[in-house]
Each structure stands twice: as structure tokens, then as C-alpha cells.
Amino acid sequence: MLRDKLRAFADERDWNQFHTPKNLAMALMVETAELLEHFQWLTPDQSSDLTEKSKAAVKEELADVLLYLVRIADKLGVDLLDAALLKIEKNALKYPADIVRGSAKKYNEY
Amino acid sequence: MLRDKLRAFADERDWNQFHTPKNLAMALMVETAELLEHFQWLTPDQSSDLTEKSKAAVKEELADVLLYLVRIADKLGVDLLDAALLKIEKNALKYPADIVRGSAKKYNEY
Amino acid sequence: MLRDKLRAFADERDWNQFHTPKNLAMALMVETAELLEHFQWLTPDQSSDLTEKSKAAVKEELADVLLYLVRIADKLGVDLLDAALLKIEKNALKYPADIVRGSAKKYNEY
Amino acid sequence: MLRDKLRAFADERDWNQFHTPKNLAMALMVETAELLEHFQWLTPDQSSDLTEKSKAAVKEELADVLLYLVRIADKLGVDLLDAALLKIEKNALKYPADIVRGSAKKYNEY
Incomplete structure (x- = not known):
């Protein structure tokens, strides 16, 4: 389960000290902007028809957004x-x- | 399943015309900023100890982020x-x- | 004047085709997130006392935000x-x- | 001058305690997202041809972005x-x- 994997990941690195909801909301925002960046100069049609290279990069950004979202929800005790x-x-x-x-x-x- | 519920939601409202990946990335960003807004003036400690009212609002923003994230992933054919x-x-x-x-x-x- | 310099910059590169207010708002957002990224894991106190290296990078991000802000205002005919x-x-x-x-x-x- | 007006504004309200660069970067981000929100469902062409009502609202968002940008630059000692x-x-x-x-x-x- 993502939540538990992320807990272990942070525990092993002693990163809980950085993972306040405030900081995690900022990190989530930064990842969302990295996703947005892929689309900023594309036409709407182009955004629906990404190159393979671009799509692979976008997939990673989507993952980053989900990981921080799961993490902040966990820290806030919210069932997403x-x-x-x-x-x-x-x-x-x-x-x-x-x-x-x-x-x-x-x-x-x- | 969230993905299918969101597909039906958009189909019933004829909203697919608006749901290009570019526009959905923008909507995801706007929702993420609404989440961020709850934390902007809080100390790190305060962000870990929200009032009940604030936590209920934050829960809704987290939901909005997830819904747009699932939707854009679906439109891009990505398994989140x-x-x-x-x-x-x-x-x-x-x-x-x-x-x-x-x-x-x-x-x-x- | 910044506005005129940016007009010339875009004209010389034939970039007006990309500079719709929608796209410029996205670019402004991406630059703002790059600024935010510098602060995401810092304590409030640390954010007031950046290293020289970090401050130089932050200065460039502030510039990027201003440049896109001036540019979108120009495209919309707004006197900032x-x-x-x-x-x-x-x-x-x-x-x-x-x-x-x-x-x-x-x-x-x- | 904007910088001095904003200093006086914060001083009169005892808001310097909230105006760390970290928090101001978050506030700048929130305002930028409010600007972005106006464009999220528009076509590129529509974004170049706003209604009067929408343009007035956008003008205020642009102002908000500039105000926080000037404020954070001042707090960081950067000449924008x-x-x-x-x-x-x-x-x-x-x-x-x-x-x-x-x-x-x-x-x-x-």
C-alpha cells in the first residue's frame, strides 16, 4: 500500500522532521507545477497527443503528485x-x- | 472505481470538450493551490494541528486534487x-x- | 522599460504565437513554483536567512516571475x-x- | 513606491510576523493560481478576448501577484x-x- 511504503521511506531517512503538512503541501505544489510545465506551450490538441518521451516524463510527474498527496493525507489523518x-x-x-x-x-x- | 465515476460524471455533463490534459493540469494546479492556501500563514506546528473546521475544508481540497489527478491520468492513459x-x-x-x-x-x- | 524589452524579445523570436494569456499564466505559475521550491523544506527562520548561493538562485526566480507578469499584463492591456x-x-x-x-x-x- | 507602501501596510497591521519569505512565496503562489483559474477552461483564443467582467477580475489578480512579489523581494533584499x-x-x-x-x-x- 502506497501509504505504508511512504511511511517506511520517510522513517528510514529520518525525513518526518521535514514532513509537516505545510511543507508537504508546498512539495505537492512544486510537483504539480512540474506536471503543468509539460503542457504550458502546447495547444490543447497537442496536449492530448504527447510524444512517447514526453508521456514518460508526464507519467513520472503524475506519480510524484500522487505520492505527495498520499503522504500529506496520511500526515493529516485523512482517508483519501x-x-x-x-x-x-x-x-x-x-x-x-x-x-x-x-x-x-x-x-x-x- | 474513481476513474469510471469521473468518466460518467464528465460524459453526463458533456464536459469532455473541456477536459484536455492541458486544461486538467491547470485545474489540478488550482485545486492544489486551494489546499496550499490553508497552510500559508500557519507555523509548521500549527499545520500539524488543524482546527476541526479547517481539517474538514482541507479534506475536501485533498479530494479535489485526487479527482483531477485521476481524471488527467485517465485522459493520458496512465496507470497511476x-x-x-x-x-x-x-x-x-x-x-x-x-x-x-x-x-x-x-x-x-x- | 521591461514591457518593451519583452515585446522585442518575443518579436525577434516569433514567440507571440505561444504567448496567449492562457499560456503565459501557466508559465508564470511554473516560475512561481520554482521560487517556492527553494523554500519548501526550510523552516520559516531559514527562509529569512538564505545562503548566498540560494539567494542568487532565488533572485533569478523572482526575475522570471516579474518578466512573465509584465508580459501577461501587456498582452491583456493591463497597467500593472x-x-x-x-x-x-x-x-x-x-x-x-x-x-x-x-x-x-x-x-x-x- | 510600492515597496514602501507595502512596508507601511504590514507595519500598521503587525503582519511582519507572518511575512517570512517562505510564507510570502506561498501567498504569491496562491494569487498566481487565482489568476490561472480564470483561464483554465478557456481556449487560447478566448483567453485573448476576455469579457469586461473577467478582465476586471484578472486585473486584480495581476495586482495581487505584483504586490506579493514586491513584498517578498523586499524581505529578501532583492532589487526586482x-x-x-x-x-x-x-x-x-x-x-x-x-x-x-x-x-x-x-x-x-x-
């Missing part, structure tokens, strides 16, 4: 999967399909 | 769990425990 | 200095000194 | 304009116009 399922239900109420269909407006603009 | 496990192995080689113990320096600074 | 002065006035009304003194709470929490 | 001019010179050497013309590749890909 439970949180995600609850949020999908909440979003379904916030964005009723028949009202928002085909629109990217935010809910408070309807 | 596989990517994460490979990255942990790679990191273990990059940061040998006996060398990096107790240090936050980057690997290229050793 | 005017916008900043107006925002300071607005913030003075939003955060009256005698009410918010010594507190990092957001205005809507008072 | 000087840093920016030096960086433009450095970029001119890094990206020779006749080599990079019309390309968004990174310099290390040539």
Missing part, C-alpha cells in the same frame, strides 16, 4: 478514497447534469 | 498506481537511506 | 502599476489596521 | 528591476533569436 467519494457525491448535487451540460461556467454563475 | 510504485523504486535508488538520512538536500547536492 | 495602487487602496478598506492587527485571519472570518 | 534586467540579458544569450525562432522547445533540447 473516502474523501474523494464524498466529493463526487457533493459535486453531483452542485452541478446537476441537466443544468450545466456543455458549460464550463462555475456553479455560482448560473 | 503503477506509476507511483515505479517512482518509489526509483526514489529508493536516488536517495539511499544511509546517505540522505536527516537531510533535505536534493540528490544532486550530495 | 495602476492595478497595484488600486489594490492597495482596496486592501486598506478590506483590512482596517485596528481590526486585523496581529491576525492572519481572512477578512471574511471577522 | 535589476534582477529582471539581468535576466533578460541572460535569456538573450540562452535563446539566440536565429536558433530558437518560432520554437517553444526548451534551450536544452536544441
Whole structure:
């Protein structure tokens, strides 16, 4: 399980001293920006059709984001999967399909 | 499964037109920043000891990050769990425990 | 003037095709994250007392952020200095000194 | 001058205790993400042709980014304009116009 592997990884390196939620949120942000960087000058279409080299790099960035996300959730005592399922239900109420269909407006603009 | 729920969610709302990897990377970034915002003025200690109200809000932001992460991985055809496990192995080689113990320096600074 | 230098820089390289406000906002974000990266594992005190090497690198990141900020403002036809002065006035009304003194709470929490 | 206005603003509110470079870098990031949010679902063309309402909001976000940028530079003792001019010179050497013309590749890909 990712959570336990990451706990062991940090324990073995004595990195818990650095892994406050504040610092982990920053690290998560930095990894997310490294992902974003791959797309910054691409057209939307190009972003859907990456080269193999670019896709391999993007895959690693996605992994980095997930690893820090799992780690910060663990440090905060949050069950990520439970949180995600609850949020999908909440979003379904916030964005009723028949009202928002085909629109990217935010809910408070309807 | 989160991936399938998010596919159905987007299909029902005709949102695939907006869900290019480029746009999803931006949305992932925006959600990550909303998470970061909760920690910006806190001391490291305070970030480890959130109020109940703050923790509930943070839990939702973590969920938002995961949902966009799962969604962009799906659009790119990346298996997130596989990517994460490979990255942990790679990191273990990059940061040998006996060398990096107790240090936050980057690997290229050793 | 920075704005004009950046216009010439992009013109000479035929980069206007990439410099949509959307792409420039992404580039600005990536540079901001590179700045943030320097601080992610530091204590607040350490962040106020950078090594010379780190400070030189941070100075370059600050420059990158300013350059993209000036560039996106130009592309959007926004006078940055005017916008900043107006925002300071607005913030003075939003955060009256005698009410918010010594507190990092957001205005809507008072 | 922006720098001095922001110093006075923080002094009057006893906010220097929160304004470590680490925290200011986080705040800068949060504001940059609020700017990015305006563009996340827009096509590149739409991002060049904002509605008046959207443009007014974007102008405020640009101001917020500049204010935090000036503030963090002040706290770090960096002269922003000087840093920016030096960086433009450095970029001119890094990206020779006749080599990079019309390309968004990174310099290390040539």
C-alpha cells in the first residue's frame, strides 16, 4: 500500500522532521507545477497527443503528485478514497447534469 | 472505481470538450493551490494541528486534487498506481537511506 | 522599460504565437513554483536567512516571475502599476489596521 | 513606491510576523493560481478576448501577484528591476533569436 511504503521511506531517512503538512503541501505544489510545465506551450490538441518521451516524463510527474498527496493525507489523518467519494457525491448535487451540460461556467454563475 | 465515476460524471455533463490534459493540469494546479492556501500563514506546528473546521475544508481540497489527478491520468492513459510504485523504486535508488538520512538536500547536492 | 524589452524579445523570436494569456499564466505559475521550491523544506527562520548561493538562485526566480507578469499584463492591456495602487487602496478598506492587527485571519472570518 | 507602501501596510497591521519569505512565496503562489483559474477552461483564443467582467477580475489578480512579489523581494533584499534586467540579458544569450525562432522547445533540447 502506497501509504505504508511512504511511511517506511520517510522513517528510514529520518525525513518526518521535514514532513509537516505545510511543507508537504508546498512539495505537492512544486510537483504539480512540474506536471503543468509539460503542457504550458502546447495547444490543447497537442496536449492530448504527447510524444512517447514526453508521456514518460508526464507519467513520472503524475506519480510524484500522487505520492505527495498520499503522504500529506496520511500526515493529516485523512482517508483519501473516502474523501474523494464524498466529493463526487457533493459535486453531483452542485452541478446537476441537466443544468450545466456543455458549460464550463462555475456553479455560482448560473 | 474513481476513474469510471469521473468518466460518467464528465460524459453526463458533456464536459469532455473541456477536459484536455492541458486544461486538467491547470485545474489540478488550482485545486492544489486551494489546499496550499490553508497552510500559508500557519507555523509548521500549527499545520500539524488543524482546527476541526479547517481539517474538514482541507479534506475536501485533498479530494479535489485526487479527482483531477485521476481524471488527467485517465485522459493520458496512465496507470497511476503503477506509476507511483515505479517512482518509489526509483526514489529508493536516488536517495539511499544511509546517505540522505536527516537531510533535505536534493540528490544532486550530495 | 521591461514591457518593451519583452515585446522585442518575443518579436525577434516569433514567440507571440505561444504567448496567449492562457499560456503565459501557466508559465508564470511554473516560475512561481520554482521560487517556492527553494523554500519548501526550510523552516520559516531559514527562509529569512538564505545562503548566498540560494539567494542568487532565488533572485533569478523572482526575475522570471516579474518578466512573465509584465508580459501577461501587456498582452491583456493591463497597467500593472495602476492595478497595484488600486489594490492597495482596496486592501486598506478590506483590512482596517485596528481590526486585523496581529491576525492572519481572512477578512471574511471577522 | 510600492515597496514602501507595502512596508507601511504590514507595519500598521503587525503582519511582519507572518511575512517570512517562505510564507510570502506561498501567498504569491496562491494569487498566481487565482489568476490561472480564470483561464483554465478557456481556449487560447478566448483567453485573448476576455469579457469586461473577467478582465476586471484578472486585473486584480495581476495586482495581487505584483504586490506579493514586491513584498517578498523586499524581505529578501532583492532589487526586482535589476534582477529582471539581468535576466533578460541572460535569456538573450540562452535563446539566440536565429536558433530558437518560432520554437517553444526548451534551450536544452536544441
